[in-house]
Amino acid sequence: MAQEHPIVISSLAALPEAAAALRQHLGTATVLCFEGEMGAGKTTFIKALCESLGVPAEEVSSPTFSLVNEYRDAQNQPIYHFDFYRLNDPQEAVHMGAQEYFDSGYLCLIEWPSRVAELLPTDHLLLTLTVTGPSSRELKIKN
Template sequence: MEITFSLEEIDSVAQQILSANIKNIVLFHAGMGVGKTTLIKALAKQLGVQDMTSSPTFSLVNEYETENGNILYHFDLYRLNTEEEAYDMGIDEYFYSGNLCLIEWPEKTPNLIPLDHTAITIKQLPDGKRHVVVK
């Protein structure tokens, strides 16, 4: 699936992504400031998360409850220096919990990411729109 959108359309894009039968592990690939966290916030909103969502840059993972009682984990692995740090925080337990895991900067833990995942790549276009590829 490929979508080009403006930020005003992000809620609609989040709905489309969620209806695409994504896996429980979702990787977000994009440069700094391109919109990974913004898209994750929109996904959480569509899932009925009532809490204020924010990037877990310093905590590495935030946990949210969806409107139907499911758990959503939002990871920001940017600050990790080694895969061992992720392993020590129990990242594999999150990944294999059966809950939705939305992961920013998965490049930091390439050997820990489950093979069965969805990858979302976001690119910012010159006109300010975003182009998303979901695989």
Template sequence: MITKEYTYRLDTIETVAKRLLQSFNSKVILFNGEMGAGKTTLIKSLLKVMGSDDAVTSPTFSIVNEYSTYKGIVYHFDFYRIEDEEEAHNFGVEDYFESNNLLFIEWSERVASLLPKDVCIVDISINSPKERTLKLTINTHNLTENTHAIS
């Protein structure tokens, strides 16, 4: 595993988003952090850097939102409101995991046993009201000579 750490403020979040996109080596990205840590805000910046003009909102009630980017479709999940893994299974989450699309997932611990093995993990910690620390964990077993960053 490789871990990278970034401290950022809201006015530098796009710089961090660009660095993250260059580092991702999986199509499934898990975003962890307490309520209000800025998971959706970071995802919004990632999508903006990827050229999406879509209005990015938290999929808390819809469970999944779909966005168009220059890299294709990105699915953004928020599993905060699901009752159990069976609910995610019933709406076909495995089909999304098997797709070639990029998946951004919030509250992934609620579907832990359904997740694929190859994921990148973004942990966000609150330092102050305007500053966050982000830790990116990359699974090195995904790395090969032919692995290219998602940018």
């Protein structure tokens, strides 16, 4: 049975603490799928998570047009950040090698994963970001 672990994010200032809390729940998961409405803060949260892993903040941006951005963490390991919002067909992700990224063992952070649902590994984590106020959010982790 899937378990849900909610993380309350009271404000933008609470993002580093929320990112640290998420890291406690990761275990061996390397594919993290971020769902949430447009403007819920998926990219903003991913930026905080990457910063907590040692990626300089200015390097993290939404890969809306490129589909994938690569960053390096504090151990110089790659982190792959995907944004599949503009994807018209999952085959576009296949052609750009998404499954190889997902199978790489490196951290893959995916925005709009429902657009490539059939390509996702079964052991991915689903993270749902919900707007609860002007600057507050709730992040539900489902594994």
